[in-house]
Amino acid sequence: MTTENADIEARAVVIASGAFQMPRIPAISSAFSPEVRQLTATSYRNPSQVPAGTVLVAGDGATGRQIALELAATHKVLLATGRSRRVTPERVLGRSVFWWLDHLGVLRASRNTRIGRRMMAGDPFPGRGLALPRLRKAGVAVMPRLAAGHGKTVRFADGGVADIGAVVWATGYRDDSDWVGMPAAKGPDGDFVESRGVSPVPGLYFVGRSWQWTRGSALLTGVDADAAYVTAQITRTLVDHHASSQRT
Numbered sequence: 124m125t126t127e128n129a130d131i132e133a134r135a136v137v138i139a140s141g142a143f144q145m146p147r148i149p150a151i152s153s154a155f156s157p158e159v160r161q162l163t164a165t166s167y168r169n170p171s172q173v174p175a176g177t178v179l180v181a182g183d184g185a186t187g188r189q190i191a192l193e194l195a196a197t198h199k200v201l202l203a204t205g206r207s208r209r210v211t212p213e214r215v216l217g218r219s220v221f222w223w224l225d226h227l228g229v230l231r232a233s234r235n236t237r238i239g240r241r242m243m244a245g246d247p248f249p250g251r252g253l254a255l256p257r258l259r260k261a262g263v264a265v266m267p268r269l270a271a272g273h274g275k276t277v278r279f280a281d282g283g284v285a286d287i288g289a290v291v292w293a294t295g296y297r298d299d300s301d302w303v304g305m306p307a308a309k310g311p312d313g314d315f316v317e318s319r320g321v322s323p324v325p326g327l328y329f330v331g332r333s334w335q336w337t338r339g340s341a342l343l344t345g346v347d348a349d350a351a352y353v354t355a356q357i358t359r360t361l362v363d364h365h366a367s368s369q370r371t
Contacts, residue, residue, distance in 0.1 A: 134361055135357045136326060136328070137328045137357075138327070138328070139329070139331050142331055142333035144297070145296060145298070146165050146166075146297075148161075148294065149181070149269075149294060151271065152290075154273050155272055156274045158275060159287060159288060159290060160173065161289070161290050161292065164292065167190055170193060170194050170198065173198060173291075174288050176198070176288035177285060178201070178287060178288065178289040178290065179200075179269070179277055179285075179287045180200060180201070180290075180293060181203045181292050181293060182203070182292065182294040183202055183265075184246065185250060185253060187291075187294075190291055191258060191263045192257075192261055195258070196261075200262065201263075202258065203266050203268060203269040204255075204266065206244075211251075221344065225339070225344050229338065230345050231337050232337060233336050234334050266279045267283070277290075297312070297313065298313065301313075303315075305327070307323055308327055319352065320352065328356065330350050336349055337349075
């Protein structure tokens with residue numbers, strides 16, 4: 124392995140740089156006028172950063188909805204939605220919903236199971252206060268998916284248009300993979316490629332990626348199982364390599 128300062132010899136390398144690294148900004152962003160203030164879920168801090176007028180929040184996951192709700196107190200807010208999402212209670216019988224998900228084994232249901240596939244498709248998150256009816260009541264205009272943008276104008280999937288002065292991109296995250304100079308470790312979009320933490324590049328592994336295997340893969344409550352699996356894969360590979368070298 125080569126770094127900026129030295130060459131390091133290692134039989135295995137594990138990348139554990141986290142699941143949410145760089146904001147994913149759609150290509151449509153380049154079509155907006157320089158007059159439109161563009162922020163991301165990581166650069167947005169409070170409503171004072173956003174110029175007066177209409178602001179578009181693109182992405183209605185938990186973060187997008189939280190930002191839209193906060194901005195609604197001072198701005199006209201349009202929230203561009205996407206796939207269907209389910210909002211769950213934050214607490215059930217006095218305990219965090221994540222406590223229940225962990226103890227009922229839901230956080231450890233693999234992406235290949237029926238419940239895992241349903242969770243990936245629906246992307247549920249806690250916070251009944253973030254349900255769309257609650258946002259509408261607070262003054263947020265809930266819109267369909269964002270389809271296009273040009274200058275200061277946006278168009279939605281239903282054909283509706285609006286003029287905006289700012290946009291907050293809450294459209295997820297991508298891998299910060301520029302520092303890894305191995306093309307075979309990445310897909311066409313630059314995101315890392317792995318199967319349950321095992322890269323197609325021999326000797327390269329991952330831990331802590333979103334849905335690496337379960338809903339808990341990127342959480343403290345679930346990363347341990349992935350770490351144990353990857354450790355076992357590394358151990359087996361090194362043992363097999365040692366045995367092969369002994370035979371030769």
